[in-house]
Every structure is written in structure tokens, then in C-alpha cells.
Amino acid sequence: MLVHICCSVDSHYFLQKLQKDYPDEKLVGFFYDPNIHPYSEYYLRLLDVKRSCKMLGIELIEGEYDTENWLEAVRGLEHEPEKGARCAVCFDRRFEVSAQKAAQIGEKTFTSTLLTSPKKSLKQLKTAGDALAEKFGIAFVAPDYRKASGTQEQNILAKQDQLYRQDYCGCLFGLTMQRDQQQKLADELFVPISGQVQPESIEARIALYEKRWKLEEQGTPYRIVKQRFLNWRLKFAQLKVRKEVVAAHILPYSTLRGEYTRGKIEYATGDVYHMSRDEVKFITLETYNRLMQTAYISVTELLFDPPPFEEEVTLRNRLGFSPFDLSAVVVTEKIPENKIELLIQSETYSDVQEKLLTI
Ligand code: SF4
Structure with missing residues (x-):
């Protein structure tokens, strides 16, 4: 049959x-x-x-x-x-x-x-x-x-x-x-052009279920547990400096009050450059490389081949931000010195994800 x-x-x-x-x-x-x-x-x-x-x-x-x-x-x-x-x-x-x-x-x-x-x-x-x-x-x-x-x-x-x-x-x-x-x-x-696996995406679930398959083949006991967490997706982003589009990488969990803001860099605290509005922060690619122990030669390279999401989220900690920080953090090759326009369409939302635990 x-x-x-x-x-x-x-x-x-x-x-x-x-x-x-x-x-x-x-x-x-x-x-x-x-x-x-x-x-x-x-x-x-x-x-x-x-x-x-x-x-x-x-x-x-x-x-x-x-x-x-x-x-x-x-x-x-x-x-x-x-x-x-x-x-x-x-x-x-x-x-x-x-x-x-x-x-x-x-x-x-x-x-x-x-x-x-x-x-x-x-x-x-x-x-x-x-x-x-x-x-x-x-x-x-x-x-x-x-x-x-x-x-x-x-x-x-x-x-x-x-x-x-x-x-x-x-x-x-x-x-x-x-x-x-x-x-x-x-x-x-949502699948970002970088191919970075997003939390609780289908790609993340495939990785989990393939790993489970391996554990079963090895005879390792496991459990799939559910966890509530804060999820995030970037729909669209664009940085303009003096009306020119500039290559920029937006860190996970970057959120704006609206979708658009503009301003100028006002001051710096260590490696972090603060924009005059909407809690937006900039760091250079050099700072990114140093803190993430990477060696990107351009922001474009970073955009198309970023580290895994779970590693990238640790950067906020390394920059000294609180674990609940949702400010927009933008990585550029040079800190903009002129008028900045930033468009970020992102969603930060409560979600449930599965985790594979060996027991
Ligand atoms: S049965 Fe399901 S998959 Fe098929 S058309 Fe209806 S909603 Fe879509």
C-alpha cells in the first residue's frame, strides 16, 4: 500500500x-x-x-x-x-x-x-x-x-x-x-543575504534536528526543550552620509523608535561614537575586528560573511552595553563626520525557540 x-x-x-x-x-x-x-x-x-x-x-x-x-x-x-x-x-x-x-x-x-x-x-x-x-x-x-x-x-x-x-x-x-x-x-x-542563521529560523531548526539525528545514531540521550526569548529580524537598513549611501553593518538587536533618524556624531566614549539622536551608536570596522577577533578588510566583506549570530550578539557585552540594550549599533569603515541619515526597519519581539540538551 x-x-x-x-x-x-x-x-x-x-x-x-x-x-x-x-x-x-x-x-x-x-x-x-x-x-x-x-x-x-x-x-x-x-x-x-x-x-x-x-x-x-x-x-x-x-x-x-x-x-x-x-x-x-x-x-x-x-x-x-x-x-x-x-x-x-x-x-x-x-x-x-x-x-x-x-x-x-x-x-x-x-x-x-x-x-x-x-x-x-x-x-x-x-x-x-x-x-x-x-x-x-x-x-x-x-x-x-x-x-x-x-x-x-x-x-x-x-x-x-x-x-x-x-x-x-x-x-x-x-x-x-x-x-x-x-x-x-x-x-x-527571512533569509539574510549574508546567509547568517537567524534565531528560531527554519535554518536554525534544521541544524537542531540534524544534530538530534546524530545524537540518536550515537545513542546519546537528549531532550528538546522550549525557551521564551527576545527575537529580532532586520528587514531593511540604509546609511547615508551627506546624502551618499555608505557601506554599513547593523548589529543584531539594533532597533529605532521610528524607522528613520538623522543627526551627527556628538561625542565618543572609548571606541563608541554616539549620534545626537535616537541612541544610535557607531563603531569602526577596526574596533569590530579587534573585539570579535576577526580580520575583515571591508564592511562589504563583513556584510556578506558575518560571524554566527550567537557570536555577534556578544559584541554588545564587549562594548560594555547592558544585556538589555537595543540601541542601533552601526559598523562603518570610518566614523561619519557629516550629516547622517539612518533607516532601519527591524522587529524585536518575544518568541519561543527549541533547544537541544543532552542529558
Ligand atoms: S491545505 Fe494548507 S498548504 Fe494546502 S492550500 Fe490549504 S493552507 Fe495551503
Whole structure:
């Protein structure tokens, strides 16, 4: 039986139920989810599905990440709410490709972990699955593993086996709508040009889950714990000196009262040069290199290849600032001597991150 898989939280429980109910059936997992955006999130969910299938001894096939075809299929439905017409197309498309795959590899039956989703009625899914099964000359299996305390059992299992729990359905449209409603930044969509891994970004989660994979292979006990912390994202920044754009690096947690300020350097305290307005501070690249023990030859080089975020945040301490300091700190090659204009669009916000602890 080919089992279309959408994520590990759904599949881990669903596959174990199938193994019990169909003991003579060889199950083949099929991860086909081109709806998931961005690719890093797709990769992270796949990573956890691989782990789950390995635990359960189930072969897994990765489908094509044909996101352009998916986008084409939902064209015109971008503004539909979740559970609306876009979701219907999204479910149908994943069903159809799964049925096709099952027939192609010679399976007689297919099913999908989407059957556990509260987004569609089981009856509707069964009708769609049966029609596709008929088209490809196979059968559709539609067990109801949500009934009784199924959903509760699924959650207990997900916690017990420390599965990766995504907090949005998958696509770009659903994500942006959800974050708008939550009045929360869609920080999943931020990847700085420097490639620096931001705290609680998808890239940070991938690093954590890959490390967890290694610990499991070594047999090292671990725990994934949650921590509330202050997060930050830089959306845009620009420094102008006498109306000319100047290369500048903005330190993490730099925040302005508004988005724009202007002024002049008023005084210096040691290596730190203070602007006349909005608590803005400047340091030279030379100071940065000395305190961070780096050897950047230009700010542009620093911009494209900065140290890891966790190391960079320690610079505020080294400059003698308080741990709660959120002033804008700008690194330039020379301290500006003329009129300064600074634009910083950043968000500083309370967030929750996962940490991997060995025990
Ligand atoms: S919200 Fe979820 S089900 Fe709906 S279209 Fe997006 S990914 Fe598909």
C-alpha cells in the first residue's frame, strides 16, 4: 500500500495504526508536498518523516518538489481562507499524484495521512480518493483514525517521540494569512543575504534536528526543550552620509523608535561614537575586528560573511552595553563626520525557540 505522507506528526500515528490494521501489507511512504514553502521548511518536515519511517521500518519515497505546478494549480485562489477552495485543490493534487505514483510502482492500494486532517470531511476525501483510484485502476483505503481518542493519542505519541511540530499548514498563502491574523512577523520567510542563521529560523531548526539525528545514531540521550526569548529580524537598513549611501553593518538587536533618524556624531566614549539622536551608536570596522577577533578588510566583506549570530550578539557585552540594550549599533569603515541619515526597519519581539540538551 502506498501511503501519501504530509508530515511526521500525522504520519507517525497513522502508519502505526495501519501496521496494526493491515499486518500483511507492505507499506511504502510517499512524501509529496510541493505546497510547503519555503523549501527549507519542506526539507525540515521531510527530515522528520525520514526519522519516523526509519523508526517504524517503512520505506520512504520522496516525490518531486514541483512547486511551480502547485502554484499554477492554485492560481487565482491565493486569497482563499484555510479550509476554502485553495485547500480543496491542494488536497486533490496531492491525492492525484499519489494515486498515480501507486499505480506506477505497482501498488494495488493507496491512502493518505491527509485523512487525519480536520480541514476536510472524511466523506469528501473518500469520494475524491475513490474516484482517483478508479482512474488509475487501484483501490483507495480510507480508515478513520481520528475517531474515539485518535487525535489525542496522536498528540501523545508526537510528544513522546519528540516529533517536529510545524506551526503552519504549509503554503506561502496560508502562512502569511495566519501571521497577519496573529499580528506576528512571518519570520519563516527571512533569509539574510549574508546567509547568517537567524534565531528560531527554519535554518536554525534544521541544524537542531540534524544534530538530534546524530545524537540518536550515537545513542546519546537528549531532550528538546522550549525557551521564551527576545527575537529580532532586520528587514531593511540604509546609511547615508551627506546624502551618499555608505557601506554599513547593523548589529543584531539594533532597533529605532521610528524607522528613520538623522543627526551627527556628538561625542565618543572609548571606541563608541554616539549620534545626537535616537541612541544610535557607531563603531569602526577596526574596533569590530579587534573585539570579535576577526580580520575583515571591508564592511562589504563583513556584510556578506558575518560571524554566527550567537557570536555577534556578544559584541554588545564587549562594548560594555547592558544585556538589555537595543540601541542601533552601526559598523562603518570610518566614523561619519557629516550629516547622517539612518533607516532601519527591524522587529524585536518575544518568541519561543527549541533547544537541544543532552542529558
Ligand atoms: S493552507 Fe494548507 S491545505 Fe490549504 S492550500 Fe495551503 S498548504 Fe494546502
